[in-house]
Amino acid sequence: MPAQPPPSPTQRAPRPVAVSIVVALAFGFGTFLTARGVLALLGAEGERSQLVEAVAELVYALLAFAVCIGGLRVERWAWVLFMSWAVFGLTLGLLRVFFFDDPTYWRLALGTVAVFLLTPLDVQIAFGVRNPPHVRTGNSPGNPVESV
Numbered sequence: 001m002p003a004q005p006p007p008s009p010t011q012r013a014p015r016p017v018a019v020s021i022v023v024a025l026a027f028g029f030g031t032f033l034t035a036r037g038v039l040a041l042l043g044a045e046g047e048r049s050q051l052v053e054a055v056a057e058l059v060y061a062l063l064a065f066a067v068c069i070g071g072l073r074v075e076r077w078a079w080v081l082f083m084s085w086a087v088f089g090l091t092l093g094l095l096r097v098f099f100f101d102d103p104t105y106w107r108l109a110l111g112t113v114a115v116f117l118l119t120p121l122d123v124q125i126a127f128g129v130r131n132p133p134h135v136r137t138g139n140s141p142g143n144p145v146e147s148v
Contacts, residue, residue: 030064079127
């Protein structure tokens with residue numbers, strides 16, 4: 001069986017398993033938001049605040065599904081949105097823990113898992129956020145001390 005050639009510097013690495021796990025978590029969260037938004041729409045009884053909350057949850061679910069698609073395609077913008085979403089969710093979760101009576105620990109756990117899974121170097125290389133360590137960019141510094 002012939003060995004497969006290594007990917008060229010312009011090709012991205014294949015999708016790591018950690019990315020698939022984060023995409024599955026985001027898909028589950030998007031499904032949860034969709035169900036909650038639809039149920040809120042059905043039970044809104046014409047109240048404006050309930051309608052706005054239901055539509056907001058459906059918009060967040062749509063965003064979650066869009067990020068899932070970007071994650072499956074291993075797009076750079078999907079990594080940025082995943083990490084921003086996790087940091088935003090962790091910040092809000094911690095504020096709820098410290099200042100309100102109804103913390104949502106499961107959201108804190110999901111955000112923490114997402115950050116831990118998206119932080120490794122191979123995941124960042126797969127998304128194109130960082131270059132592989134053996135690939136040099138064209139801009140080498142003139143001073144050899146700066147290249148360390």
